[in-house]
Amino acid sequence: MLEMNGISKIYRTDLIETHALRNFSLKVGDGEFVAVTGPSGSGKTTFMNVAGLLESFDTGSYKLDGADVSRLSDEQRSRLRNEKIGFIFQSFNLIPDLDIYDNVDVPLRYRRLAAKDRDQRIKSALEVVGLSSRMHHMPSQLSGGQQQRAAIARALAGDPRFLLADEPTGNVDSLMARQVMDLLEQINEMGTTIIMVTHDPELARRAHRNVHIVDGQISDFRPYEPRAEIEAAAVAHGPAPMTMTPA
């Protein structure tokens, strides 16, 4: 599904160069649910943005769904984002002047789908997240958890192969966080590959696999383990042991 090899990303400002990603390599298989953890400023968001084709990178190669995406035009990247990738943000990022229905409609508009098709997809996406009765509410009229569910519906409506969630539970309380997590698992079970950044070890444990980023590099890699083992490992989990970056 996703294959990054030796990616580096450097932010240059007048004074300093920040190596946000260095020689970063990662492979995520079809249908996987990967949790990304790491200290603040370690490069998690940068990784998500590169993975989501929102940002370019300096060196290395990136294959998405088998196709090399390092040298695409803006039009092509936008199209891939629109068709293959769904984004969920920590701060929901619903468009405040649009009601929930119109928010979910946004990616479908850019795909130029017919009105009837759009309507169907919007309604079924809202059904999945349990917000059918709220579709004509404005974002400000919903609770944080509901807003995040609406954002998930928006990410889902286009039927992406690949969902990128950057701290999706960062702004909701723990009960809501669990609900959001349930929803993501449910989506994953339907076949969507998910990469989720989180600070919450409990949530991270529920993923198939954890990727720990420190200082722009993967520092702890564990292949798919049965959940019980992950939990066991998590209990013993101290400071992240330094292991090799997988190819």
Added chain:
Amino acid sequence: MFGYYLKLASRNLRRNPGLTALMIGAVALGIAVCVMTLTMYRALSGNPIWWKNDVLYAVTMDFWDPTEEYFDSKPGVPPWQLTYRDALAVFASDIPKRKVIMHKAVGTLSLEDRQARPERVTTRVTTTDFFGAFDVPFQYGGTWAPSADTGPEPVMVISRAMNEKYFGGRNSVGERIRWNDNEFRIVGVRDHWMPLPSFYDVNNGSLEEPEDVYIPFGWNAALEIYSAGNTQGWKAEEINSYRDFLNSENIWIQMWVELPDENARRRFQDFLDNYAQEQKQAGRYGRPLNNRLTPVDQWLVDNDVVGNDDRVLVGLAFAFLAVCLLNTVGLLLAKFLNGAAMTGVRRALGASRRQVFMQHLVEVGVVSSIGAALGLALGGLMLMGLRALYTVDPTDQGGTQALAQVDMTSVATALALAFVATIAAGLYPAWRIGRIPPATYLKAQ
């Protein structure tokens, strides 16, 4: 997609009505000023008496200084006024159907038996054909008899505005009125009339209003009237009396004739040339024969009636529009950048740079369309205001209509120009917002 963009634009614009009003207002103001000046310019650069272009001629003769051109920039074009004695001599010809010699003066108007305050009035000292030659409308009465021109008889035509002031707008024909303490009898009341540009006397610019009162030309000699326009001379002459002045080489009289056909025109031209030839033989002319009969179209060009001032005004109006548009660009840019986070979200959800650009451009289009429509309305109001400056009566049927009858071509030009300019002005902010890497604003959250 266009419909979607339109819907987004209207939502975005309604979200911040103050800012939206400011942008639309700036565009509207710029456009209004442009529409107004362009219309004015068109009105001024037109021929206000085009239907007489092949019969009405300005008469000019080159009596000027043999050593110098009258118009530095237009060698060969004779001065546009005549000397008194040449004007009178040529006026004697009976070839023209109508002939007008005249100048502008200033006098004091008063009523003997009433307390009405004496008032300084602009006065045209002219001949009876003035009104017929220039198609001047009358509210009451008409012009004086030809015999009154030279008599001269104490007869007067007053303007509608003066008639309102002194007689409350009633028919004042037959009433007596004093001009510089000489009693005149009113024979006619001129109706509203405002040829634009004012072409028949180019002394005072293209927006000069017609005079308040009209008296026969013969009163010059009797009342020793001097011109309120330009009097120009080139020769060192001793002038000790008004008589001397009338016989001098000073030019101050305007002359127009109406020649109904080509034959008459040729005969009158010959007449002019013969007269000039005689004068030459008498030793008066130092310059080659250069007598002209100039139709109004050419007259407006020769005399720069639509002067550089008017063109500068149009230039200024467009500069003003540019300032308004620059302001709007600033506001648009601020507004677009303000919404950059949401643009980032749209980019993440699959909007391409081009789609973001188009979405914002449609928003610019909505602003400029509303601005243009408002600007047009505002421009119309400004023109009405301008028109009111020149007339008292809104039922005016005169030449100021040229100002109010918004000329469709000039409006279309101004509008199209302004619309295109606004869109062009909006290109930059729309482009800028499209260039922002989407991640930047997502991260700023």
